[in-house]
Amino acid sequence: MAAKLASDAKGVYVIAATPFLDDGRIDFESIDSLVDFYLKCGVHGMTILGVMGEFQKLSETETLDVARRFIQAVKGRVPVVVGVSNPGTTQLVRTASKVMEAGAAGVMAMPIAGLRTDEAVTGYMGSVLTALGRDIPVCVQDYPQLTGVYFSAACFLQMVDTFEQIVMFKHEEAPGLRKLSAIRAACDGRARRYISIVCGNGGIHLPQEYLRGADGAMTGFAYPDMMVRMHELFSAGKAEEAEDLYDKYLPLLRHELQPGIGLALRKEILRRRAAIRSNAARAPGPRLDKADIAELDRLLARLERKLAA
Amino acid sequence: MAAKLASDAKGVYVIAATPFLDDGRIDFESIDSLVDFYLKCGVHGMTILGVMGEFQKLSETETLDVARRFIQAVKGRVPVVVGVSNPGTTQLVRTASKVMEAGAAGVMAMPIAGLRTDEAVTGYMGSVLTALGRDIPVCVQDYPQLTGVYFSAACFLQMVDTFEQIVMFKHEEAPGLRKLSAIRAACDGRARRYISIVCGNGGIHLPQEYLRGADGAMTGFAYPDMMVRMHELFSAGKAEEAEDLYDKYLPLLRHELQPGIGLALRKEILRRRAAIRSNAARAPGPRLDKADIAELDRLLARLERKLAA
Amino acid sequence: MAAKLASDAKGVYVIAATPFLDDGRIDFESIDSLVDFYLKCGVHGMTILGVMGEFQKLSETETLDVARRFIQAVKGRVPVVVGVSNPGTTQLVRTASKVMEAGAAGVMAMPIAGLRTDEAVTGYMGSVLTALGRDIPVCVQDYPQLTGVYFSAACFLQMVDTFEQIVMFKHEEAPGLRKLSAIRAACDGRARRYISIVCGNGGIHLPQEYLRGADGAMTGFAYPDMMVRMHELFSAGKAEEAEDLYDKYLPLLRHELQPGIGLALRKEILRRRAAIRSNAARAPGPRLDKADIAELDRLLARLERKLAA
């Protein structure tokens, strides 16, 4: 079993797709091949059942089955973080307990839609964190583009000071570079305990985020191998080289970031890279049409040419 | 088993609360007493597992257990409509099939959050209605205050013309009196087949809605007996008497309509009326404080005085 | 000239309509008759160029012309508060200065759309309040249903502690009864300086708000005479009588509260009460159709019968 998620976590925690068969059933064999793919890419961790993992379209039983299959396939080689956000706190806690028993390294949760102020966010997250208890390491996800819930850096710091189980912050408010800087400065290991900051939002500002003190990436870009190499370069102090590499992929990364259709594009690339067998997303979900495919073909061809140059 | 929901449905389809024990577990015995209470109130139908039924906080298993208990307790005396809205279409259809097998009269579904145009709404609802098939009668819920999804009367009519399984429209856009008039005029049984229109949104404009052609109410106001009596008066052509009765309850009805806290107020009144044992809502959910209770006490005392006068 | 707005303000600060001619031009003569009407109703203050005053549809010149006409007509008999919210701070301050010179008692401003956290709200309001300076009394409007901006009670208290020019809080978040209680308790004249709290949101919870410590109403309900009488009764400790009176108007008050069409309904009632000559709202604005008029006729007839009883 992998060690628990800790606040010194660094690197690429790839957001894993959930593979489906064309008929919508879960493709468990593709979970195995996808894990192999991610591990070959060198990822430092894996986050499953996030938004890109279509967690909302799975029943409770399916959620646990998928989580267990991922964890078994990973065999403790890297930490597996499991998204457990849920409209009901009871369900959230039950899922969290079961995946931790199954070998997860930690869980990820975000404030529920409808919270309007920092006060409401700390109220909600406080009750969730209390219910989860101190033994389950938590990554707090900040994804207002999806939830409509915005909270300030000060609000997050208040949570950090109250709940030791918070070890990681998934930063993806946009624009949010200053918020990242503020949290990094406040959680620097001296003024306050260190918190791992990993960046989502498709990685669209990832080099800038590294330079502002991020510890890594937590996103589903279909080339995690690039992100791993980029992380190594940043870690070695080679920021310009890191960003040169990143810039080659930026046109595709930007293309994948489109809400909705982006999921279909990512799954199609993962399929082409032989990581999964079908690009199917569960309904309601996006499907690529001929123009979308031609556009993707062209962008992939351009990437190959750049990499070859 | 009750007959299936049909487009000539009329009357009060009360939105049922889901009773919980103080510790958050489902209170199945209170389902039985709640059903008794509603039937004694004279309701013409029951809608379970709607928003007020906290459907989002139940697991799939719990959803089915609750639905079956309600249906068993009702024993076919009135139609039971089951809310099946779900982020995943597969789950939605699975729940719908199982509750229909268990004896439900029909299901209720609403467009999923994130749909931006009429085109997107008909696309989504079309795929859901196709997946449900022609044999499951459907009530389409229009609740943009919750979902953020707005659609026009024309959009609904297009669905009606394509999907014969739509038999009922749950109207609760606010403001929405003109939309009700437009749909009533279009679905009048001559220009187009008749569709039952029932009104939600706490009943805050219910007399006006009856006068514009609504067929009934579908809301969770804790005095369904008043709504039943009001329906009888409207049906007998006694609109002024009907509204006189309604107006006595309006201060409380308006008070209950408050989002969030309204659920706690309703459950507290149901508890005082001996319909359920606990006013508990599942987390995250509202709780009444001392000021809330005193306020409610006073409003209830005022209601009693008015009724006694 | 009327005294400046102060934190001990109490009573009904009616939100004034801006009268237009049928062709959309400002109807200055109706400003005079409207002022007469409001003063005869006994209002304790007047708030002009608020949302109901269609402030966004006036040019800067028109804004000043309308403000001056109202102030001249009032002749210092009651304080006139002028809404000055504006996307540009320069324009906001310029308008505020000019209306204060013209004899306004104070100004009303609200956080601009797009502010996401308490921190952002205090940042924006702080810069506006600093630019306005200490000599202009300010009523802070809290109307998230319109702006999408939510802030906590704690956020408002921070503003109160920093900016002495804040003397009044226009409460209209919904639901918001607990926020009112929190601000009342904190600004009680002992723990912190007293702030006048007046309630908007159409007055839909006005009796409850009085009982939780509100100082008055600031809304455009077309029967300010009722609100004045109700205020007197509450001030005399006759809460039940006050609410009995209110309850007679509640069906109409609730009907007027509908966003959009509500403005047209209010202007039509003001026209019928001979306060203004035309019910016209500037484009884009709502217009009543035949069904709307018939509905209003009936509700007004019901009100008359209740008052006669």
Added chain:
Amino acid sequence: MAAKLASDAKGVYVIAATPFLDDGRIDFESIDSLVDFYLKCGVHGMTILGVMGEFQKLSETETLDVARRFIQAVKGRVPVVVGVSNPGTTQLVRTASKVMEAGAAGVMAMPIAGLRTDEAVTGYMGSVLTALGRDIPVCVQDYPQLTGVYFSAACFLQMVDTFEQIVMFKHEEAPGLRKLSAIRAACDGRARRYISIVCGNGGIHLPQEYLRGADGAMTGFAYPDMMVRMHELFSAGKAEEAEDLYDKYLPLLRHELQPGIGLALRKEILRRRAAIRSNAARAPGPRLDKADIAELDRLLARLERKLAA
């Protein structure tokens, strides 16, 4: 005077900044230098007083003064489109008439916030277009990220079929590539009259948009010279070269796209390129801090290195 805006318009219609002095006053001299800069960049048109032009922070007088100064400086060399969106239709039409008299080629307008359905959008836009009349060419802006108003391609086509004064569509819904394809296919000059489609949203998908049939760009990216060169390459059938050029600027373009701070970044680059004297935005507006400046310095240095390579 420049010819009027026509539906065969092609190329780069740069969204012009409005230059301010550090104290917030309009910097008219910088309008002249900015026009020189844009014209030297080779732009095919200019769009002033758009969102990036901070139109909402100008009084009506300032709006006209700024528009006239731009138009005079341009001296008819390229068409000038003027943003006239306004909460009041009267003001909108008055501004439109005055800028057309002053020599504008056309106006740009968008649906007002609060419209919920296609029906509401066509209702609002229909009344605005009718009030503007047939003689003022109109560019319809589709910017839901700002307004919250979404409309379908079918809705736009209905407007095109009714109002001949619509000659241009400013596409910036995101994601929106399929909408662009749908409108292009429908307005192809055969099935329906041709409409010029220009793309905003910072240009983040500009090459893909060209390949889907866009006629040009309408965005404020601070390197319009790049966009002009790219347009020429696309027009010459050199799509790969065009996108190679674009890709060099993509890191900066993506950085500038950040809402809020993006305006400050653009104005700072324009200042560095000697197009304007101050990077000031009017309050409430973003300001760059030290970290923002260092980040920008680095990105600009990287761009220079790429261009030199």
